[in-house]
């Protein structure tokens with residue numbers, strides 16, 4: 001089911017006060033979209049600690065509240081737009097105890113709701129409006145008047161009116177202009193984690209190994225990085241796939257390329273990849289068993305650390321040590337040197 005502007009009745013949210021927890025990627029974009037959709041400034045409050053995000057909100061004409069308990073108390077609609085890993089701590093301790101009974105809580109990602117990490121009370125509405133875009137695009141596409149793809153769902157219908165409220169909110173942030181897609185926190189989480197833990201790692205691995213094989217065959221660093229990604233050809237292929245079709249875009253390539261790609265993909269046996277993908281989805285990405293979520297929660301504090309104690313820094317170090325990572329570094333260094341000389 002896809003919902004458009006005409007499906008969303010704004011009377012469902014008439015007179016409501018909107019609080020945005022967070023003014024980062026999504027918060028800044030969605031708050032501005034909502035205001036430009038006709039919600040007056042005095043009905044919008046930004047809840048943010050006292051720092052540059054708060055300053056940014058003020059510079060854009062918003063009122064900012066640093067005391068989260070005060071912000072919670074005035075919210076009829078609360079947008080949870082801080083990073084997923086900090087939401088449970090901040091929401092459960094500073095917001096949940098002070099919220100109105102019939103507040104609507106809006107999430108932009110299914111993760112914390114699917115894994116039941118947020119403490120809602122039964123009379124509250126919990127709805128999802130999850131843009132499939134980074135925040136800057138959520139804003140620029142709204143300004144252009146073209147809208148952006150977004151998943152919407154009702155996760156808890158405490159008031160009995162959550163569906164109408166969710167569509168009105170989606171419309172106010174600009175998500176129903178090109179069509180908001182009915183989804184769920186479970187589906188959004190499954191697809192997000194699957195892409196992050198199965199699909200993209202497979203693509204990264206394929207690039208890494210392809211690089212290694214071609215390097216062994218005598219190809220130069222420069223030729224390889226331009227052939228494989230710096231020419232932006234892969235980006236162009238995905239642009240055309242979105243516009244014209246995943247398979248159809250191949251027709252822009254030479255007959256040699258079309259023949260090679262189509263026959264090559266059909267002759268590859270995807271069985272072991274499929275088994276690996278199923279393993280990630282069912283066993284590791286914890287759509288069914290929550291394993292990844294539990295493991296990831298354990299390292300949440302470590303992600304704030306500096307240096308090698310931060311597991312993310314260590315993963316970057318190991319990835320950059322690969323042949324592909326080292327070669328790209330050399331190429332970029334040489335490019336910078338020749339740019340400085342010219």
Ligand code: NDP
Pocket residue numbers: 021022023024025026027048049050051052053054080081082083084086090107108109130131132133134135
């Ligand atoms: P950001 O990383 O941009 O969030 C930054 C905001 O969160 C700032 O206002 C920051 O303020 C606040 N914040 C960070 N840490 C804390 C803390 N410990 N306590 C209080 N506030 C904090 O988040 P995103 O906009 O990227 O993500 C928000 C939601 O949107 C998430 O659920 C995400 O999954 C979802 N989403 C994100 C997309 C994206 O492209 N980024 C795409 C679609 C959905 P300060 O540090 O000053 O307190």
